[in-house]
Amino acid sequence: MNPLQRPIWLAPLGGEPACAPLVAAVAEAGGLAWLGGAYLAPARLAAVIDEIRALTAQPFGVNLFWPQAWRRDAAREAHFLQMLAPFHAALGLAPPVLPARFEESFDEQLAVLRERRVPLISFTFGDPGTALVQQLQAGGARVVGTATNVPEALALQTSGVDAIVAQGAEAGGHRGSFLNHLDTALVGTLALVPQVVDAVQVPVIAAGGIADARGVAAAQALGAAAVAVGTAFLLADECPVSPAYRAALAAGAAHDTVLTAAFSGRWARGLANRYTRETAALQPGGALPDFPIPNALTRPLRQAAARAGLADGLSLWAGQALPLARSAPAAEIVRRLAAGWRG
Numbered sequence: 001m002n003p004l005q006r007p008i009w010l011a012p013l014g015g016e017p018a019c020a021p022l023v024a025a026v027a028e029a030g031g032l033a034w035l036g037g038a039y040l041a042p043a044r045l046a047a048v049i050d051e052i053r054a055l056t057a058q059p060f061g062v063n064l065f066w067p068q069a070w071r072r073d074a075a076r077e078a079h080f081l082q083m084l085a086p087f088h089a090a091l092g093l094a095p096p097v098l099p100a101r102f103e104e105s106f107d108e109q110l111a112v113l114r115e116r117r118v119p120l121i122s123f124t125f126g127d128p129g130t131a132l133v134q135q136l137q138a139g140g141a142r143v144v145g146t147a148t149n150v151p152e153a154l155a156l157q158t159s160g161v162d163a164i165v166a167q168g169a170e171a172g173g174h175r176g177s178f179l180n181h182l183d184t185a186l187v188g189t190l191a192l193v194p195q196v197v198d199a200v201q202v203p204v205i206a207a208g209g210i211a212d213a214r215g216v217a218a219a220q221a222l223g224a225a226a227v228a229v230g231t232a233f234l235l236a237d238e239c240p241v242s243p244a245y246r247a248a249l250a251a252g253a254a255h256d257t258v259l260t261a262a263f264s265g266r267w268a269r270g271l272a273n274r275y276t277r278e279t280a281a282l283q284p285g286g287a288l289p290d291f292p293i294p295n296a297l298t299r300p301l302r303q304a305a306a307r308a309g310l311a312d313g314l315s316l317w318a319g320q321a322l323p324l325a326r327s328a329p330a331a332e333i334v335r336r337l338a339a340g341w342r343g
């Protein structure tokens with residue numbers, strides 16, 4: 001069976017949750033599990049892929065960020081460092097400085113996926129284009145793109161992807177948007193999925209706001225070929241998020257989610273905290289350095305906040321369906337979701 005036909009997907013979760021035990025547990029339970037590989041250095045990415053293969057013989061996929069054009073801007077960087085300074089001081093950290101590099105090499109990450117013969121590869125933040133899609137397919141991989149509106153889905157289809165994840169505005173983590181600006185990209189899953197299903201001929205996977213069997217049934221009714229679930233798996237026993245993040249997630253019903261660009265330079269949905277409140281004015285194209293520069297600049301703060309158990313300095317990525325999520329082994333979460341899928 002084509003693994004893309006598995007109805008329940010563990011959506012790629014980059015950062016803390018990106019680990020072999022969670023991917024393997026979902027794959028073993030019959031889900032299609034994606035590793036969020038974007039933040040992993042190439043050697044680490046290779047090691048995690050090997051670790052997954054040691055844990056399961058089931059197929060799985062790896063997701064990467066499509067590289068973003070960015071340019072340095074001394075004034076915006078200085079402003080951002082100044083804004084970060086009191087957050088550093090509050091945690092007893094040295095003042096923030098510019099790191100030597102801002103992101104992992106996409107080409108080297110992709111080389112790892114080719115070399116390890118990863119059978120399923122997905123991208124977010126962009127359209128990989130016909131040449132790369134054909135190259136990866138010729139190497140035996142299936143390629144999945146991420147769209148947040150119909151024009152993006154059409155562009156991905158033109159590039160020849162095997163399936164498209166339609167990511168609604170409810171979704172936790174980064175928006176996959178790459179065409180049009182934020183306002184037009186914020187289409188909710190209920191509205192987005194049937195529009196994309198009508199517009200393209202490839203399978204469409206619904207993502208955003210699906211956290212229990214009812215959401216799965218709704219996505220199927222909208223014409224989705226599968227669902228990609230992120231937030232509900234953040235509370236899986238196998239998901240290695242820091243205790244402060246887990247505690248914030250467990251209390252999720254008590255908090256709002258907000259879109260913030262102030263952690264990475266791109267819009268992403270997470271729980272509101274002191275950092276998101278105090279940086280709410282920072283927007284891409286405004287005072288904020290280009291993605292992924294802020295991501296590199298906020299890393300020491302996020303890591304220190306995790307060590308100190310302070311949720312106020314963490315990026316608490318989570319989607320609007322968080323209050324529906326329950327702590328459980330990943331296999332149990334897969335089973336609960338699968339109960340909503342017919343056939």
Ligand SMILES: Cc1cc2nc3c(=O)[nH]c(=O)nc-3n(C[C@H](O)[C@H](O)[C@H](O)COP(=O)(O)O)c2cc1C
Nearest residue numbers: 011013014036124171172173208209230231317319
């Ligand atoms: C913690 C976290 C990390 C994420 N990292 C990635 C990523 O690296 N790549 C990606 O394509 N999507 C990423 N996403 C988005 C998810 O893949 C997915 O679209 C989203 O979680 C679906 O909506 P839901 O959170 O309502 O289930 C992330 C989401 C979360 C919550």
